[in-house]
Amino acid sequence: GAVVSQHPSRVICKSGTSVKIECRSLDFQATTMFWYRQFPKKSLMLMATSNEGSKATYEQGVEKDKFLINHASLTLSTLTVTSAHPEDSSFYICSASPADRPYEQYFGPGTRLTVT
């Protein structure tokens, strides 16, 4: 149990376009989901915390208008990278905390975004 999926696993887009990444908890309800960004040879940097039905809380330095996060249901959160630029190329990882086990956190496999 406690499986988190992400879609797509890889995406290539042109500069200036927008890309949506989905994060789903497959076998549990997640009241809280987290979005991280992982740079090559770097740690995972928390971008935002998303609670179902409310606005996401963004970390300092993360542009909320550029990285739109929606957590419309207990099993789905989406990250939309708007007007993508090459510097947005990265590995984006989501994680989810089960509603009945809020101290646990399960990670998705990540999405590799390349902006050309």
Place this chain on the structure above:
Amino acid sequence: GNSVTQMEGPVTLSEEAFLTINCTYTATGYPSLFWYVQYPGEGLQLLLKATKADDKGSNKGFEATYRKETTSFHLEKGSVQVSDSAVYFCAQRGNQAGTALIFGKGTTLSVSS
């Protein structure tokens, strides 16, 4: 602010060698501590955790002890295998529900036969 520092890699070992990956943290209060592993092409998986001082987390032959006095949570394994080759992340998290993990930069382990 809270942070996690772990040794830089890569760490290259022969099979059956002893492994230590150092990890220290700074935090207000007493966080929970974790080691996550990321195998090539896969997502992060929880390897072990400890939620209070002197707790020892263990899994798959790996161990780490929560040392409050040295603010450390070093990962050890007595005899590594080729299949242990992966990136290892030390992390901390505050003890409130819904708190995000804070990660170290990761240490790449490469084990050769």
